Amino acid sequence: MARIDLSNLAHSYLPNPKSDNDYALTRMNHTWDDGGAYALLGPSGCGKTTLLNIISGLLRPSEGQVLFDGKDMTDLQPQDRNIAQVFQFPVIYDTMTVYDNLAFPLRNRHVPEAEVDARVREIASHLDLNDALMTRARGLTADAKQTISLGRGLVRNDVNAILFDEPLTVIDPHMKWHLRSKLKLLHRQFEHTMVYVTHDQTEALTFADKVVVMYDGQIVQLGTPEELFIKPSHTFVGYFIGSPGMNVMPIELDGASAKLGGQTVSLPGAAKVKAGDKVELGVRPEFIRLDAKGMPVTVNKVEDVGRQKIVRAQLEGRNIAIVIGEDESVPTDAKIAFDPKGINVYANDWRVELGA
């Protein structure tokens, strides 16, 4: 296991990149702590696979360094980095038995057979593969083959890190939950540094202790699921995490209050922004309540989603989503108020600390 540092890292697939637009990853400094369980979350094309391949050594970054426990690994080949990687689709040997597939990464490193046997059986039992150990992989379902791939990633206990690139894509939905919980359990037991790439927020939030959110070639936030929810550091995190996402509305600041169209909203503190900044207020639907003394809204639709309702409305001519309890009813002249602890202010999409 190792701490992994990315130092001034950037990558372009073009030979002579000129502007930020030519980079798949723009300059970043980032640390993955030893033994951490991280989810790397972001939309398609934001650079997740590029980043993972740079850590594993499949790709050399065009700028910067990759360090394992302070040691420069940038020019080392994947086989010299001691990393296990599990991909979206099964990478197994069809002609081998499940047992031999699981044993392969260990035998490859000349681990004694007794140890191979113990480790293979331990991993197989965690992944419910015990009954299939002597079966050839060829005839197995896609789910089973991908479970073997996961096993092959987990079987070595001397790796610096295990990287998972959307490993549950081909897995049947009800098995997904099961395997995700297993991975979490195995992380607690073995304490490997794990990075789990996904574009599915449920998958990210259930697997990881810390979530790294990427957007447009940058890491925009590293935080616990709760931090991403309460204090999204970038408007993208606000939109991307949560369903519905955060409401983001243009405002004009005046000390500790914000003008939102014709309404004035009190802020928990004053925000410092520069002249010309794009200034916005972000408030999640869960931090808005119906309040007879609040700001008037025009209600367009009320969606019943089980234990709560989502009210789709307009505030000062802008769409806004509000989450209310399943037993609450929405008056025709509905008014709303924002919970101060759910108010965030953004300048050019980045969160601004509110002073006292």
Ligand SMILES: Nc1ncnc2c1ncn2[C@@H]1O[C@H](COP(=O)(O)OP(=O)(O)OP(=O)(O)O)[C@@H](O)[C@H]1O
């Ligand atoms: N081999 C390549 N050559 C050129 N451009 C590439 C290559 N691989 C990826 N890119 C580009 O780099 C950017 C980041 O791609 P990457 O595959 O890392 O994103 P991702 O977040 O993993 O996406 P997805 O979730 O769809 O896999 C994209 O604009 C992509 O088109």
